[in-house]
Amino acid sequence: EKKMAMAVAQQQRDNSIERHIDSSGKYVRYTAEQIEALEKVYVECSKPSSLRRQQLIRECPVLGNIEPKQIKVWFQNRRCREKQRKEASQLQTMNRKLAAMNKLLTEENERLQKQVSELVNENGFMRQQLQPAVSAAPNADGNGNDSAAATPRSTMRDANSPAGFQSIAEETLTEFLSKATGTAVEWVQMPGMKPGPDSVGIFAISQGCNGVAARACGLVSLEPSKIVEILKDRSTWFRDCRSSEMFTMFSTGNGGTIELLYTQTYSPMTLSTARDFWTLRYTTNLDNGSIV
DNA sequence: CTGTGTAAGGGCGGGTTGAT
């Protein structure tokens, strides 16, 4: 009551519009007819000039008892409301999109988590499977003769078993060494694989060393010419390498070693897709050069 | 009683105008 009395007093003092209070002391809310008339103007012009507003009061009887300042304020508030509604609508739209994206990402995350779990299990299983193969390595006798001749081609041809894989690796290594010239890229057909560049094979490339200086070999299914680019040098190889893990290593008996590596690398050809490599890395000191 | 809608107040920045 005190506030209202003060408001009325203020209104009497300067004849200004005071806080929604009209001459009868009631809070002013415009009638439906008044709002309708104002909205009608608003749709064609949201920001009418002072002249237009005066004209509106004159030509519209229902607005006759409203002060010009009130009309100005009404349009100001009306623009403000429209802006707020527009922003709220945009935020809702954005929120819906983000919620949908969140759902997709959550699902993708769950899928990848599951995949990680499966790979971890698989990794553990393969480690277990590889363990006996190390102790059964053909160089265990240490006589230095671990070439393919020591392992008959007729046995252990299964590349899926670690022992068979190792057998194939040794055999291929012998062939590789016999063909590596240090100056040319060689294609060595993997035993048991179909011939041609699309099959798994071994590649060797010169690094400018003397003698047997070829340094890289990989078990990949790419064209030899492209492999040349990948294996040109060690830094290039490792730049694209996402992960590399040595499963087992054994001595060749002639001063070298063979390591069985599992490698994931981003293909330089496609960039986006990762490739999985089973790699045999052979290191020796022949001719004072090293073959990797 | 509480939340929402809204008329109006007040601050602020920008533009215009007239006096100096």
Add this chain to the structure above:
DNA sequence: ATCAACCCGCCCTTACACAG
């Protein structure tokens, strides 16, 4: 050119009516 006065619009806030 400068400055005060004024107007306008935007923005934030306030206070109240009203619905649930």
